[in-house]
Structure formats: structure tokens, C-alpha cells
Amino acid sequence: MEFDFDVGRVLVPFALEGDAGEGTPQVARLDDSALNGGKGALLRELLGVLGEGSRRAQGLSKPVTTAGPLMSNRIYLLYMGRYALGLLKVGTKRLFVSRGEKEGLVDISPTCVLDFYVVEGHQRGGLGRRLFDTMLRCEHTSPERLAYDRPSPKLIGFLRRHYGLAPYQPQANHFVVFDAYWAKAGVDPARSRSSAPGQRARELAAKLPPAPVPYVAGRQEDPRVQVIPPWASAPSLRQSRTGSRGPFQRAGQSTLSSPMSLVAAMAQGNL
Known part of the structure; x- marks a missing residue:
């Protein structure tokens, strides 16, 4: 997606050092402080155009990424020269999700993928993987530890192909948390919003004093x-x-x- 200004020059202050050499796609990281700076107007224009492209590609009624405030979210932009090649929007969200059909809701606060888009004509060339891996390094996380907001079939296929993520439990809030999340989650059971059937009864029974032992003649009793x-x-x-x-x-x-x-x-x- 070509712009009438040099995207690379605008994004130089936000480029990730050591991410790429000269003449190759680079990644920049944006937050609200970047949009409020001297180049904020150009950055908001850039985000508005990319956000609209993502909306059309996913068939959404309104864009996820806009020219408005980021509200503590972060955006990773893939660019080269005058071209913007893709965006990846992430943010921390508090979610109540189920680990299974017979289990209650668990309170978690993972980093969430909110919008992921590679410009048409540049897909399936490794750019999406490059953008995603750069985000993982900067956020100090891994694909299975993320939650995904209403992921498109393309994103589901991308995660399965590159990171081996497939099984997940459908959620009422339409976020996807893969089953692999729970293998390393270490979720505190005390934060569960509700318990599995029968668990509350077992917890109460464990707090009751032991039942009295009836006397039987000739039996050696516990001292x-x-x-x-x-x-x-x-x-x-x-x-x-x-x-x-x-x-x-x-x-x-x-x-x-x-x-x-x-x-x-x-x-x-x-x-």
C-alpha cells in the first residue's frame, strides 16, 4: 500500500533496532505517545488507511484499527520506503473464558491479538510471519499464550501452519484461547469465577471434622x-x-x- 510520503522516514523514530537491514521490510512499534508527537497526523492517516484495508479484507462492518487513540494498545507496522505492508494490533484484556464444556469460567488477562493484516499482493511471502515474530519478541510472549479476538479463517490457518495451534474451546465472547494456553498458564484456581459441578461440594466436605469412629470390642484404635x-x-x-x-x-x-x-x-x- 503506497503513500504519498516516505513511510520509512516517518517511522524511523519508532523502528525496532536490529530488525532488518537497508532495503528490506522493517517493523515499527506505535503507542499513544507516538500519535501525540509531531508526526502524529501522518501516523493517524497511515493507521486509518491500513485499518480500512483490514476491515475490507475480513468483511467487518467497521474497522478494528482507526485513526483514534490506541487506549494502551500497541500497533506493529511493517513497512519499506513509501510502502506500508501490514499491521498487527495487540493489547491486554481481561477475559472470562471456559477451559471446557464441564468447567466454569476462568479469569485471565492475556495479551490479545486484536487486528492482523498484510496488504493484498504481499501475502504468503513470509511478511506476516516476520511481523508476528517481531511482535512476539517485543511482547516477551509466545503464540499459545495469546488470545485472539474474532480471528478470521486466514488467521486460524496461519497459526496452525506456522505455530501448530489448532484445538480450542469456543467462547461466548468470541475470543479464541487455544488449548495449548492452559498447558503453561498456571491459572490460580482461586480466580475462577465459578467451579466445575461438584467441586464446591467437595471443598465444603473437606472442611468438616472427621466422623466419630464407632467402638468395636477388640479392635486396636488409632491413638x-x-x-x-x-x-x-x-x-x-x-x-x-x-x-x-x-x-x-x-x-x-x-x-x-x-x-x-x-x-x-x-x-x-x-x-
Whole structure:
């Protein structure tokens, strides 16, 4: 897409160093500070034309990229001399997405691809891959860690062909988060907006105290569990709170608290 001004000269302050040599396509990075500078008017014209080209190519009702404020988004422009060859718009968004049909929504805030366009006549020549890889390096991310806003069939094919991304769970918000995202996401379950069926019940059950263990004669009990045998509550073997002696208690002797104590006392002649 040719302009009546030297795109390269306008974008020199925003070019990524070491990205390309002389006479080859280069990439520049734009944000709101660039649009507010002295060359802001030319940059806004450039973005408006490319955004309209992207809209037509994708069959959208209105362009995603406009000459207006970028609102903390970033745009990567591919250019050479008087020609603008493509754009890639990214930004961080807070999304509620599902990991599967039986799972609840998870709150994530990934970098999102909002608009991706290579000018007609320059596609399938490696320019799109060059633009995309430059963005990945600058954003310090990888293709599977991105979310894609209403990607076109061409973009889906591009990601499958170059980065091996294919399976994904359709979302109500029309963003695409590939299944590979979750392999490295490390999402905190506490940030989940809802839980899978039955998960809440399991969480509550885990907080309940353990059920009492019934007494079984002759069984070796867990020393951490205090078990009260049936005879402990027998009135004839329980020490009176008032200090009175029970029927098996002689003066100077303590209350016999179990049948075993009673048998031992009889063997010693104490009863």
C-alpha cells in the first residue's frame, strides 16, 4: 500500500533496532505517545488507511484499527520506503473464558491479538510471519499464550501452519484461547469465577471434622482418636461427682472404671 510520503522516514523514530537491514521490510512499534508527537497526523492517516484495508479484507462492518487513540494498545507496522505492508494490533484484556464444556469460567488477562493484516499482493511471502515474530519478541510472549479476538479463517490457518495451534474451546465472547494456553498458564484456581459441578461440594466436605469412629470390642484404635467404651458411662462404674462411693468402692479405694479393673481386684482379694 503506497503513500504519498516516505513511510520509512516517518517511522524511523519508532523502528525496532536490529530488525532488518537497508532495503528490506522493517517493523515499527506505535503507542499513544507516538500519535501525540509531531508526526502524529501522518501516523493517524497511515493507521486509518491500513485499518480500512483490514476491515475490507475480513468483511467487518467497521474497522478494528482507526485513526483514534490506541487506549494502551500497541500497533506493529511493517513497512519499506513509501510502502506500508501490514499491521498487527495487540493489547491486554481481561477475559472470562471456559477451559471446557464441564468447567466454569476462568479469569485471565492475556495479551490479545486484536487486528492482523498484510496488504493484498504481499501475502504468503513470509511478511506476516516476520511481523508476528517481531511482535512476539517485543511482547516477551509466545503464540499459545495469546488470545485472539474474532480471528478470521486466514488467521486460524496461519497459526496452525506456522505455530501448530489448532484445538480450542469456543467462547461466548468470541475470543479464541487455544488449548495449548492452559498447558503453561498456571491459572490460580482461586480466580475462577465459578467451579466445575461438584467441586464446591467437595471443598465444603473437606472442611468438616472427621466422623466419630464407632467402638468395636477388640479392635486396636488409632491413638489419635479418643474412643469412649460403652461401660464408661455405666452409673455403677462412674465416680460420683459428690464424692460418694459406688457399690464396688471401699474406703480408701478409687472407683473401678472398667470390667478389667474389677477382675484384677477380685484376683488380688480386694473384693
